[in-house]
Amino acid sequence: MNSPTTSALTTTVWKNWGHIDVPAPPVLVTPRLILRLPGDADASAIVRYYDRNRVHLAPWEPARADAFYTEAFWRRQIAHLHGEFSHDRSCRFFLFDRAAESRGEERTVVGNAGLSNVVRGVAQFATLGYGLGAAQQGRGLMFEALEAVLACAFSDLHLHRIAANYLPRNERSGKLLRRLGFTVEGYARDYLKINGRWEDHVLTALTNPDWRDDEDTG
Numbered sequence: 704m705n706s707p708t709t710s711a712l713t714t715t716v717w718k719n720w721g722h723i724d725v726p727a728p729p730v731l732v733t734p735r736l737i738l739r740l741p742g743d744a745d746a747s748a749i750v751r752y753y754d755r756n757r758v759h760l761a762p763w764e765p766a767r768a769d770a771f772y773t774e775a776f777w778r779r780q781i782a783h784l785h786g787e788f789s790h791d792r793s794c795r796f797f798l799f800d801r802a803a804e805s806r807g808e809e810r811t812v813v814g815n816a817g818l819s820n821v822v823r824g825v826a827q828f829a830t831l832g833y834g835l836g837a838a839q840q841g842r843g844l845m846f847e848a849l850e851a852v853l854a855c856a857f858s859d860l861h862l863h864r865i866a867a868n869y870l871p872r873n874e875r876s877g878k879l880l881r882r883l884g885f886t887v888e889g890y891a892r893d894y895l896k897i898n899g900r901w902e903d904h905v906l907t908a909l910t911n912p913d914w915r916d917d918e919d920t921g
């Protein structure tokens with residue numbers, strides 16, 4: 704992706720935390736989705752999403768303890784995600800159904816797309832992870848979401864490189880990354896523990912050739 708373009712509207716606003724100013728987490732709006740860090744009020748929608756998609760997500764994600772499917776866990780996790788964002792370590796979006804929100808229906812989480820392991824200094828990189836509900840697949844929704852996340856990563860978050868890794872048998876994920884412009888850089892044996900087993904991964908990445916040193920966030 705030479706110059707990332709997206710239909711997302713991002714605005715960097717700042718909030719004051721007593722003695723320091725930190726940017727408020729970005730909110731990305733695409734034709735069909737709203738991407739944002741979840742708030743406390745989203746805990747039940749997140750639990751519903753993961754509960755509905757237990758079987759669908761299991762082959763692609765870490766094994767989950769029973770507590771993962773509770774609101775108490777997610778309320779703690781949501782606070783943790785905001786803490787990580789304010790320390791510039793991650794930006795973990797959840798995907799909300801925009802049409803349902805505009806009709807005033809129950810808040811519906813349809814997936815997640817997050818940047819984690821942010822490293823600054825000479826690196827300026829992060830790792831991308833994502834997942835979509837079974838019923839939402841095959842409509843280009845994750846492509847739409849990731850275009851927005853990548854534009855945000857390269858502009859608002861001023862990252863230079865995004866890494867994304869997938870299981871060799873996850874052809875759907877590999878195809879999605881290729882369509883977004885990611886290129887394969889390697890193959891790592893026993894890389895991540897997925898569904899209880901150490902699994903090989905294909906390593907891919909996308910860099911921003913328009914990254915400007917003079918905006919270096921250090």
Ligand SMILES: CC(C)(COP(=O)(O)OP(=O)(O)OC[C@H]1O[C@@H](n2cnc3c(N)ncnc32)[C@H](O)[C@@H]1OP(=O)(O)O)[C@@H](O)C(=O)NCCC(=O)NCCS
Nearest residue numbers: 763833834835840841842843844845846868869875876879
């Ligand atoms: C991998 C995953 C994110 C893909 O999500 P997705 O939304 O189906 O992916 P895409 O956005 O690329 O869309 C897929 C299909 O929709 C089609 N599509 C694209 N835009 C479209 C549009 N506007 N309308 C209709 N279809 C469209 C694409 O052509 C593609 O079809 P194809 O696979 O037959 O070529 C999803 O399957 C998933 O979450 N799986 C389980 C968890 C997982 O694998 N996570 C990733 C771990 S690395």
